[in-house]
Amino acid sequence: MAFRIAAQWLHSCAGCEMAILDTGSRLLSLLDGIELVHMPLLVDNKYHAPDRPPEEADIPPADLGLVSGGVANREQLELLQAMRRRCSFLVGLGTCASHGGIPAMINSWPLAEGLAATYENIESGTPPAAGSIPAPLDRVYAVDEKVNIDLLLPGCPPDPEQIHQVLTTLAAGTRPPARTGSVCDRCPTRRHSMADRPQVRRFVEAAAFDPDRPVAAMPCLLEQGLLCMGPVTAGGCEHHGAPACIGARAPCRGCYGPVAGQGNQMVAMMNILASHGLDFRSVVDRRAMLRFAGAHGLLRPVKPK
Structure with missing residues (x-):
């Protein structure tokens, strides 16, 4: 049976996902033994199964979950919780996931002030209508502040060699050595x-x-x-x-x-x-x-x- 992998980005920039692709030909050598069941960057997945409540996100079951980005709003929190429910082993990929990263710099300001600077006091464009964006949390969180994480792999972005090592060792049924x-x-x-x-x-x-x-x-x-x-x-x-x-x-x-x-x-x-x-x-x-x-x-x- 193929080793199933799910990947979900949260409050992030896709740099970690690009680092996965930067593993290059080594990634191609893994494809015969893995099945990518969820990755919004590459696959158009539906988050809500018909047999589940409409407000509860759902992710296909996977042996390994990769979560990049911190947690800044209610939607991201629901996706993180869904990844935790559905993935046997969950990895926080990148520094945004492990420590908040650059997005967590907004924690230096009160929430209302940060939202106003981002969505209201803008010089171009139209502010989003009320209720059109996910409800923000009180601050940006690292993923291990909200769910149990089995492994943190920091880096902005993480080194592709480290990502390859994590994928190969976990697919082989062993745990990567501690950094x-x-x-x-x-x-x-x-x-x-x-x-x-x-x-x-x-x-x-x-x-x-x-x-x-x-x-x-x-x-x-x-x-x-x-x-x-x-x-x-x-x-x-x-x-x-x-x-x-x-x-x-x-x-x-x-x-x-x-x-x-x-x-x-x-x-x-x-x-x-x-x-x-x-x-x-x-x-x-x-x-x-x-x-x-x-x-x-x-x-x-x-x-x-």
Whole structure:
């Protein structure tokens, strides 16, 4: 019997689904043994079966479910719950699913203010009629805040190699190995000392490096004074011997979320800066350290003084 897979996107951008396709020929080699029973990006599925209540979404039964995106409205919550009911093993695919991702940045504002900025105070087009959009939740949630998730695979988007590993191991009846370590643990850049860096600067100018030499010859970006989130970000984005952003000579932005489960990247990063004697007040927008991990109550509206 074929291994049945269902995939559902929620509050997302389809980047995770593109990452599935980016597994390339390796995905083609899996097709003989799997059956894709549900994937709105590729297949026009009907969410409501005639024998179920009209307000209750339904998904075909599957051995493996892949859910991308966070949960921002009632419709997305119903789809997530349906995936949980119908899938034997459920994976939260991508950082929006695991930690809220970029959409969860709206958690920094009151719900009414966010809705007004999105749907009412617009410069072009017509605001949607009342009741024409799904009822919003009070904030953007990660999927594991609403249902039990068997495996979280963060990344914006996740690395295609990791996706392929998850698909092949689960289809074979085994569980993928746990991911460990940070971006820094996998970074080949030269490290010396941060003692002579009194403050952290924003990435508005290029790092110091020789384009004719390998990335291993480049001094650590954090030691150069750039805010690199590598120490507090889960690893897994390596390409050609270096984390993706570092390989492009750019500081890590934190898109794989915290190293330890549902840790707080902002607090962890501020502790690291302070332990090296850097002035944390030189970080202009500290809350931006949570740009990819604003769910789980980490980003909340700032109370007026």
